[in-house]
Amino acid sequence: MWSAPSGAAEPTLASVSAAAREVLLALKKRGEARAEEIAEAIGITPSGVRQHLTPLRAEGLVTYRKIHAGPGRPKFAYRLTDLAEDLFPKTYHELTNELLEHLEEEDPELLVRIFERRRQRRVEAARKRLAGKTFDEKVAVLARILDEDGYFADFEGRPDGTYLIREQNCAIWGVAVRYGLACSTELEFLQEAFPEAQIDRVTHKVAGAYVCAYEVRPLVL
Secondary structure, three states: OEEEOOOOOOOOOHHHHHHHHHHHHHHHOOOOHHHHHHHHOOOHHHHHHEEEEEEEHHHOOEEEEEEEOOOOOOOOEEEEEEEOOOOOOOHHHHHHHHHHHHHHOOOHHHHHHHHHHHHHHHHHHHHHHHHOOOHHHHHHHHHHHHHHHHHHEEEEOOOOOOOOEEEEOOOOOOHHOOOOOHHHHHHHHHHOOOOOOEEEEEEEEHHHHOOOEEEEEOOOO
């Protein structure tokens, strides 16, 4: 069974040392390896490898399994976690944009319907989670939904009873800069999921702002 720590913060590839990156790259290439095999691959001692594996495990980047092979102490085989896999370059947005471009060429109306279907699915899921909550609780839940979707969202209350929801990251940035529908349906999603509020986008990352931010105001103050 694979064993990995829980509750670890999300590091970046640049946040680990050069030697630790070599360990990660060795595991990326091999898939699974013992400390001795990693040491041979990167040219340091097995004990040196283990010194790097310990913090990498604590950060949730490396996991392991025990290998029982005869008498004596068990050996350990290490591999990358899903969190570590996410550190390596991906081009999902390029593939997505390519597919959307082909779709737009074939049937522009179908492209609109696809974005609409995504919005509706998110609205339905959000409404289930918002049901029965107070206005204040709904703001918190909505921000949590956005955060879970990869937007690094937070919110703050204001003295006048309004709220500001901020998205520190655009989870669909590669698509958003190419297709305005992605941003317009995002705002429509928030408005439809939370009809008791007036929601307006007050800063827009695509327009040059550092973050996307939404003002959430009760319809009746």
